Amino acid sequence: MITVWGGQTSRSLRAVWVLEEMGLPYRLRPVDMLAAERDPAWLAVNPGDFLPAIQDGDVTMVESVAIMEYLMGRYGPTPLQPAPDDPAFGAYQQFLHLGEAGLATLMMVPLVSGFLAPEAERDNWSARWARDCVERRRLLVQRQLQGAPYMAGDRFTAADISVSYALRLGGNHGFALSDAEQAYLARTTARDAYKRAYERSHEGVAA
Template structure:
């Protein structure tokens, strides 16, 4: 059985959400990223000490977008991943990766600066720069939502899992203000039964 290493509010929700959408059984191992010391078993899985990670037989993977692509490629086909000859494929690919590389990763800079940095260092140049970059990239999301209900067009895909996580992270933890279009979009994506199951499991403690 696939093991997902994760924790509350972590990117592991992406892996769990894909697995729930595909109906693939998995177990969730909780990692407390605020603990002073990590479990040796976890560090043996990912010595880089960041979430998520999965174990699937002899396969161990980190990086949430790569994990989603692996799961869909290994256990698909799935409607969440358009085929390469689908007209929506290029848009799907763009937003699948934008959700992490263009949004969530940059959001971490003002988030960490605001909550962890010493008071005098919280409003720093790097955090302000990252926030401005995110705001510009969000224009791509808003333009897409003006055209279609989902990131790849008319149907839900893994690109929506990627972007939905980033929007939730920004709005709930990094002080970004989302507009009505983004709020309506999140209502559509997070009302899915698969998301609710993944969310509930990720908030069990300890998750097993």
């Protein structure tokens, strides 16, 4: 049984969404990242103390996109992951990683500054720089949506799971999404697997 360590608003949603799309059994172990003291069992899994993490037998993994790739590679093939000779493979790879490296990670700088920094330091140079970077990288998403409904073309893939998480994160924390981005999110989050993943992640119910 695959164990997903995560929280209600964490990147663990990406892993759970992949698991739901693939119909794989799993259980959730909630982690309270605001607790004054961390659960020793959690720190034994990831001493770096960031979400998410999974345990699959003897395999322990962190980093949400790496987890997604592991699950698809280990338990695929799956339509979520185009084959290397598929014409959609390049776009798939680009947006799978852009969703984290180019969007969600940078979004965290103004997000965390806004919540945790002293008030006088919240609108700091680094937060403004990161926000500008996100706005430029979102132009890639917006350009893709001008010609296709999904990040890899006409079909839903794991790249959409990656990008959808980032856009929702940004939309919930001060980034104004375009009409195309909002319509895209409406498509991706209307999927039954997303709805199940969202409900499970927010309930913290063990399978």
